[in-house]
Amino acid sequence: MAFFLYLGENFMVNVLQKTLSIFLLLLMNTSCAKQEQENMEKKTQAWQIVKVVFLSFEGGFYGLVTENGKKLLPMNLAKAYKLDNTILKVKGNQVEGLVTIQQWGIPYNLSEVQLIKLGKRNSPNES
Numbered sequence: 001m002a003f004f005l006y007l008g009e010n011f012m013v014n015v016l017q018k019t020l021s022i023f024l025l026l027l028m029n030t031s032c033a034k035q036e037q038e039n040m041e042k043k044t045q046a047w048q049i050v051k052v053v054f055l056s057f058e059g060g061f062y063g064l065v066t067e068n069g070k071k072l073l074p075m076n077l078a079k080a081y082k083l084d085n086t087i088l089k090v091k092g093n094q095v096e097g098l099v100t101i102q103q104w105g106i107p108y109n110l111s112e113v114q115l116i117k118l119g120k121r122n123s124p125n126e127s
Helices: 002-044
Strands: 048-055 061-066 071-074 087-094 106-117
Touching: none
Parallel strands: 071 106
Antiparallel strands: 048 061, 048 087, 061 071, 087 106
C-alpha cells in the first residue's frame, strides 16, 4: 500500500512541475510578445516629414519619400493630399507581408497626417 502512495506523490509532483513549466513558458511568451508589440509601436508611430511624389509607371500612383530617402507606399492617402510635391507630417506603420503591383516602396498605413505645404497639380493624369 505504501508503494502506491509513494507512486501517487511522485505522480502529483510530476504533474505540478509540468503545469508550472507550461505556465511559465506561456507567461514568458506573452511578455515577449507584448514587448515586441510595444517596440513596433514606438518604431512605427514616430512622426516623419514626407514629400508626396507622383510616379507614372504601373498605371500611376502616389508614393511618399521621407527626409532620409526612404520610400513609403501609402495604403490610405487622402485624395486631398494626392498632389505632387505636397509636404506632410505623418505617423503610421509598415504593412508586413503585403505584395503590391507597384513594386515601389514599403506598404505603409497612415494613422495621422498633418499638412505642411500643399503641392500643385502637374499632370492631367494626377487624380
